[in-house]
Amino acid sequence: MAGLIPQHFIDELVNRVDIVDVIDTRVPLKKAGRDFTACCPFHNEKTPSFTVSPEKQFYHCFGCGAHGTAIGFLMDYEHMEFVDAIETLASQIGLEVPREAGDNQPTRSHQPLYDLMLQCSEHFQHQLREHQQSERAVSYLKQRGLSGEVARDFGIGYAAPGWDNLINALGSSAEQKNLLLEGGMLIKRDDGSGLYDRFRDRIMFPIRDRRGRTIAFGGRILGDEKPKYLNSPETPVFHKGQELYGLYEARQAVRNLERLLVVEGYMDVVALAQFDIRYAVATLGTSTTKEHLERMYRVVPEVVFCFDGDRAGREAAWRALENALPVMQEGREARFLFLPDGEDPDTLIRQEGKEAFEVRISNALNLSDYLYDKLLQEVDMKRVEGRARLVEIAKPLLAKLPKGVFHHLMQERLARLSGIDSAQLASMIGGESGSGPQRRTETKIRPKADRGGNQSPSMVRHAITLLLLRPELANQVGDQTGLEQIDMAGIPLLQELIGVVQSGGVSSTAAILERWRDRPEGRHLNKLASTPLDLPEAGAEQEFLDTLQGLKRQYADQRREALLYKQRDQELSGDEKNELQQLFREKAARHK
Incomplete structure (x- = not known):
């Protein structure tokens, strides 16, 4: 597979990195004999039970059981993914992470593209401050109640009117123009005669990845042109089915995130941040995908979907539920918040304020209630045929759930609603077997029993x-x-x-x-x-x-x-x- 990090590099990295240094910069450690201790950063405690061993290069909490290597610590504490943790540690000790292609040839580095996308973001922010026509953009942001602090935190900028502002500013060479084209910032003219700026006369929202690198943009038009919102196309560094606007900013603003609120657009995220709700994210013109959900659940245990209460909002919510089912493992929670007709998060929070809006979030429907409430609306439970129909339409949905406690409880609830014995229902719909992720068989490290069934010490x-x-x-x-x-x-x-x-x-x-x-x-x-x-x-x-x-x-x-x-x-x-x-x-x- 292209882009793999060689195992020998991971070995070298782990051997060279000092886990004590990695953790101590984030959680102050105290020397205790051979090891170091601290109060555990993963649960509340008054007496230190978190131990870091420089000999093992391993940490372990005797209170909550958290443990791992320096790589694992960054993944758990900073909510990083594996590759991000590798790259972070490597940069700290001055190593460049190599990559392997399928033919064992190094893959091309995308760093020049990341660097240029950052320059684009800085250019748009400068335009918002200095361009002679930026007053329209500033006025729009002020009308929406945005402060300079929030605009700074989200890197909001302005793409001025014109066809070649960005080309003239950053396209100083053929190589730069090609990179701008590759990054989706320029478009080729239909007749092949040249290039022009994709974003013109728009409020610009930089989209950042988990490491804070600018990878794409969303632009909100200031005039009456269509589309109202324009996103970057797919590029080598931007895949809209995987990225979430505002996730990086949420992680920066809230150290211990407990939930994420999924809203529709950029302005909803930014408006909620203005009212100190700093845990909102938005998908980028797509439905919430499994990849989006897996990314969010690596950061928080709870995801709340926020939708308009109209028909389109209800349909979008149901699509989100269907996509969420395969990732609903134990310890994960999904809930659904429906706003009053005609309202969105931006308008509603301005009317009622943060406290009332967060009450709505706290009272959002959990996934199980939403699923069965909707199904019950489609059948007549007073009739035997209606209860049978309920089982039939619920069956393919439950089959998407991973095998486990939540799947079992959802099946038990269906049994109560339909009036069927739970064991009989399980046999009719295939027990707990589902199409979701299955637990891998674990290799037990233990000796075989003798013929008498006795286990000798292992x-x-x-x-x-x-x-x-x-x-x-x-x-x-x-x-x-x-x-x-x-x-x-x-x-x-x-x-x-x-x-x-x-x-x-x-x-x-x-x-x-x-x-x-x-x-x-x-x-x-x-x-x-x-x-x-x-x-x-x-x-x-x-x-x-x-x-x-x-x-x-x-x-x-x-x-x-x-x-x-x-x-x-x-x-x-x-x-x-x-x-x-x-x-x-x-x-x-x-x-x-």
Whole structure:
């Protein structure tokens, strides 16, 4: 896949970054023995239970269980995505993030385009302040009640009338003109005779990505021309089905965002910010997509959709609900706010103020109520046929939900409404199976039970924990670990860990965890990394080697018992007889 960050670079980054420095600039740390502590930034507490280990390059809260690497901390604390966290850490230590294309050739950097889009934003802001015709734009913004502070925070500007203002200001070379064209700021004339400015005589709203980089613009016309609002086209750095206007500004204004309010347009976002509601965002001329929702839910647990109360608003709300269903995992909440007819967030908040508007938000319909209220309006619940119809129209909607508690509760509610036993309903509509994201099967790191069902202490788990906390122990094993023939749960992971460390590049707990970030075993490795291990420094190597030897003996004992058990009922093969004799000889040798 084009644009992948090479694994060797992630290894190098994690090995070079100091997690203490990363966290301390955001959450002041205090030295406590080998580690550092603080009150946890992820939950309220008075006594510090948040610990940062420079040795592991790992943080863990004993109060709420939050844990991770420097990359994970930025993702959780700053609400960054993985790639953004990588780029942020790399810039802090002066590294440039390489990319790989499918043919292993580096992909083209979009940094020149980002730089030019920033110049466009600065140009429009300068035009708003200095252009001789900007008074019309200033008057419009004042009429809408916008302060200079809000205009500054959102980078609002002005594209003056004319066909070549931007070309003349920033298109000083053929290369610059091509970049402006690529960024959607210029348009080719139909006859091919040249280029002209896309945005003219418009209030300009820069659209910023999660890192605050200007990637596109929305323009509001000042005259009577159409369209009233004009967005940038799709470009290499702007994909309207993924970006949200105001999300970056909301994250900058509110440190611990709890909810996002999805409104229709730029002016709604800015007008709400003027009344200190700083958590509004807007889609960019499209319906709310799954990608929009996933992006929002990585930042907040609650999303409130705000729509006009007319027919168009109700239809848009239902589309939003259908798109939200596949991402409604546990811990996520979606609600729906319908405004009085003829009102939008901009006009309504000016009439009733922030407090009354936020009461409306707090009273918004939750997704389950909205879904069933609408469906009940379409059927006659007094008739058997109506209740059957309810089940039929609800079935494809519930099938979109991810398997889990919320899906189960929604199905239970349908059972109560329809008067059908919940177990019978589940069998009729396929239980909890849905088309949404399914939980991955987790690899359990535990030894197999013996025939009596007893679990012996997990030496596999202990060996993995030792290696995870002291990766250098892998170099004491040599190329032949002797684990190849052992058939126990967790052995393949242990062998892979040893191989990864021995191959070089991975020298810390954090680096190992990042290698397994997106794999099912990663969750278990993170849990093991959080487990205190009371072991003297000098004893770690011998403990690890002894554990490996113990695993080999344990497997040999299990294998010997299995062959003896099989021998009671059937004849062993020649190879099995030889193997059993060898196992007895090895047992006798151990007891000499």
